[in-house]
Every structure is written in structure tokens, then in C-alpha cells.
Amino acid sequence: MPRWEPSAEDxxxxxxxxxxxxxxxxxxxxxxxxxxxxxxxxxxxxxxxxKRDVLFAGSERLPQVISQAxxxxxxALGPAEALLAGLAxxxxxxxxxxxxxxxxxxxxxxxxxxxxxxxxxxxxVTDALTETLRARGATEVGARLLAEVGVAVFRxxxxxxxxxxxxxxxxxxxxxxxxxxxxxLGPIADQRK
Amino acid sequence: MPRWEPSAEDxxxxxxxxxxxxxxxxxxxxxxxxxxxxxxxxxxxxxxxxKRDVLFAGSERLPQVISQAxxxxxxALGPAEALLAGLAxxxxxxxxxxxxxxxxxxxxxxxxxxxxxxxxxxxxVTDALTETLRARGATEVGARLLAEVGVAVFRxxxxxxxxxxxxxxxxxxxxxxxxxxxxxLGPIADQRK
Numbered sequence: 001m002p003r004w005e006p007s008a009e010d011x012x013x014x015x016x017x018x019x020x021x022x023x024x025x026x027x028x029x030x031x032x033x034x035x036x037x038x039x040x041x042x043x044x045x046x047x048x049x050x051k052r053d054v055l056f057a058g059s060e061r062l063p064q065v066i067s068q069a070x071x072x073x074x075x076a077l078g079p080a081e082a083l084l085a086g087l088a089x090x091x092x093x094x095x096x097x098x099x100x101x102x103x104x105x106x107x108x109x110x111x112x113x114x115x116x117x118x119x120x121x122x123x124x125v126t127d128a129l130t131e132t133l134r135a136r137g138a139t140e141v142g143a144r145l146l147a148e149v150g151v152a153v154f155r156x157x158x159x160x161x162x163x164x165x166x167x168x169x170x171x172x173x174x175x176x177x178x179x180x181x182x183x184x185l186g187p188i189a190d191q192r193k
Numbered sequence: 194m195p196r197w198e199p200s201a202e203d204x205x206x207x208x209x210x211x212x213x214x215x216x217x218x219x220x221x222x223x224x225x226x227x228x229x230x231x232x233x234x235x236x237x238x239x240x241x242x243x244k245r246d247v248l249f250a251g252s253e254r255l256p257q258v259i260s261q262a263x264x265x266x267x268x269a270l271g272p273a274e275a276l277l278a279g280l281a282x283x284x285x286x287x288x289x290x291x292x293x294x295x296x297x298x299x300x301x302x303x304x305x306x307x308x309x310x311x312x313x314x315x316x317x318v319t320d321a322l323t324e325t326l327r328a329r330g331a332t333e334v335g336a337r338l339l340a341e342v343g344v345a346v347f348r349x350x351x352x353x354x355x356x357x358x359x360x361x362x363x364x365x366x367x368x369x370x371x372x373x374x375x376x377x378l379g380p381i382a383d384q385r386k
Contacts (some may be wrong), residue, residue: 184335
């Protein structure tokens with residue numbers, strides 16, 4: 001069996017994560033990362049704008065990817081069902097583009113700057129989802145609340161998915177997180193008008 | 194009837210909001226604010242650390258205020274019911290300490306820096322609520338999801354409460370937002386295990 005050769009991009013990401021965890025995100029430079037990976041700064045620039053970008057590259061596509069998946073859900077589904085189907089439907093893209101590693105989560109959790117960036121990223125997802133759910137028939141306030149719930153479910157599912165690299169596929173975690181939420185809502189969920 | 198005399202703190206806040214809306218938050222200095230209010234910089238320093246603090250003063254108490262209200266809810270209530278009761282229970286404190294003005298919301302919405310600060314503020318509320326809901330019997334994942342829902346409901350209710358200065362009391366908006374969310378969840382809310 002041929003040995004798997006990580007790409008330059010993967011080597012840079014792994015080097016960055018290892019250094020961020022070892023020394024703290026604030027104390028690592030781009031030169032530290034390229035030295036550790038045995039690659040040049042020019043190669044780094046081909047993939048990433050700066051060291052923060054190693055953690056967030058591609059995330060500007062997240063609002064579009066998630067809301068498109070909700071738009072693509074079966075037109076017969078109501079807004080909430082389309083939301084869950086759409087979140088599960090991002091699985092293929094996640095599996096292809098997102099490293100299933102718990103290290104990134106730990107790095108982000110350890111820095112106020114990175115946590116705020118992460119919050120901003122998901123706020124953009126909430127905005128995009130609100131639009132999409134409005135278009136699928138939710139009320140204005142309902143669409144925003146549902147979008148917030150969707151992002152919360154996505155993040156809970158994503159956290160477990162990355163923490164369990166040998167675990168189930170992403171849609172299973174979406175279903176579990178949604179069930180956990182409905183269970184937690186308890187009797188409140190029955191108070192429908 | 195005696196004319197209402199605004200306090201120095203209120204005059205500074207009103208001057209700041211007026212200037213932020215007129216010139217943009219980034220283009221206003223503390224001196225602009227004190228000049229506009231006809232007060233000294235020394236008086237400003239008595240109430241606020243800097244110009245951002247005019248918008249966020251007191252918000253560091255929010256996680257404690259909201260989670261305490263949930264802790265204080267009737268012990269017979271389950272986590273989700275205690276959450277809604279607690280959110281409604283913050284009404285007295287809001288009415289006393291929070292100006293019911295839509296201007297602040299508009300200023301925050303217009304600046305990336307302020308929006309991220311606002312997100313960070315509510316992330317701290319989510320963390321505090323997660324702890325409290327765990328202590329009231331929610332599962333670990335359920336507690337976090339419920340806390341996120343609680344913050345979403347609180348923010349939706351708070352937005353309407355401030356946008357309608359002559360409207361109903363805060364608990365009415367909490368009930369409405371929760372009903373809107375349950376309505377939006379639709380058939381998903383029925384899929385309880």
C-alpha cells in the first residue's frame with residue numbers, strides 16, 4: 001500500500017496546529033510554521049493569507065454552502081424540516097474540505113480573538129439561513145429564531161463529529177443534536193398554538 | 194408637573210448615541226461626546242471607561258443576571274420552563290437599568306467591531322446559562338442547545354421590546370418569541386423520543 005503523502009497545504013495546517021497548541025496562538029509566527037513544516041514562505045502564501053487564515057480558510061463559503069443545502073431540500077418540506085435536511089446535506093462538502101480534527105477547536109477555544117472570529121463566522125451563517133428560511137415560508141421572527149437553532153444544532157453536531165474522527169457520518173450527529181434539543185425543550189415543545 | 198431632569202450619565206449616553214448615529218461610531222471621540230452634552234471629561238470618566246463602554250456599560254453583569262433569574266425559577270419547573278420563566282424574570286432589572294431605545298441597536302448593527310463585541314457578550318450569557326441548565330437537570334449537550342435557544346429568544350424579545358418603547362412589558366415579548374419559535378419548529382417539535 002503506498003504511503004499517504006500529505007499535500008503542502010495539509011503539512012502547513014498540521015504544523016500550525018501543532019505549534020499553536022504547544023506555544024499558544026499569539027506566540028507563533030508564519031516563519032515558525034513554515035520552518036516546522038520544512039516549506040517556504042512563498043508556499044505558505046499560495047494557500048493562506050496569514051496565520052489566522054490557517055484556521056479559517058474556506059469559512060467565508062460556509063454561509064453560502066449551508067443555506068444552499070437548505071434551499072436544495074425537498075420543496076415539500078416545511079422550513080424546520082428543510083433546515084435539518086439541509087444541515088445534514090452539508091456532509092459531503094464537510095467530509096471533502098474540512099479536516100476532522102479536534103485540534104482546531106481547542107486552538108480557537110483558547111483565544112478570545114479567535115473565538116470572536118468564530119462567532120462572527122456563524123453570525124454570517126445565521127443571516128444567510130434567515131433569508132433562506134423566510135423564502136421557504138417561515139415568519140420573519142420565526143426564520144431568525146429557527147436559523148439560530150440551526151446554527152446551534154450544526155455547531156453541536158460539528159463539535160462531536162470532529163471530536164470523534166472514527167465516529168459516524170455527519171448527518172447522524174445532526175439527527176442526534178436535533179433530538180437532544182427537542183428532548184431538552186420538553187413540555188415547551190408541546191405548547192404549539 | 195416638574196420637568197424631568199436627565200442625569201449626567203443619561204445626558205452623556207444620549208449625546209453619544211446621537212453623535213454615533215449622525216457621524217458613525219468610528220468618527221466620534223470622547224471629547225465630541227462631552228462637548229455635545231455640555232459636560233467635562235472628568236464627569237465622563239465617572240461613568241464610562243471609553244466610548245465603547247457607553248454602549249456596553251453594565252453588560253458584564255448580564256450573564257449573572259440572566260442565569261440567576263433561571264436559578265430562581267420555581268424548583269418544580271423543568272429546565273426549558275425554568276429558562277423561559279427566568280428570561281421573563283429579568284424584566285424588572287431591564288426596566289430599571291436598560292434604556293428602552295432603538296438607537297443603541299442601530300449603532301451596534303452598523304459596526305463590525307461592535308457587532309463582534311455584542312456576540313461575545315451573548316456568548317458569555319450562553320456559557321452561564323449552560324451551567325445553570327445542567328444544574329437544573331438538562332443533559333450536557335441539551336443544556337448548551339437550550340442555552341443557545343434561550344439567548345436567541347431573549348435577543349428576539351429584547352429587540353422588539355426596545356423597538357416598541359410604548360409596547361408591552363418584557364415578559365410578553367418573551368412569551369411571543371418562544372411561541373414563534375415553537376411554531377417555526379413545526380412538526381419537528383413533535384418528534385420527541
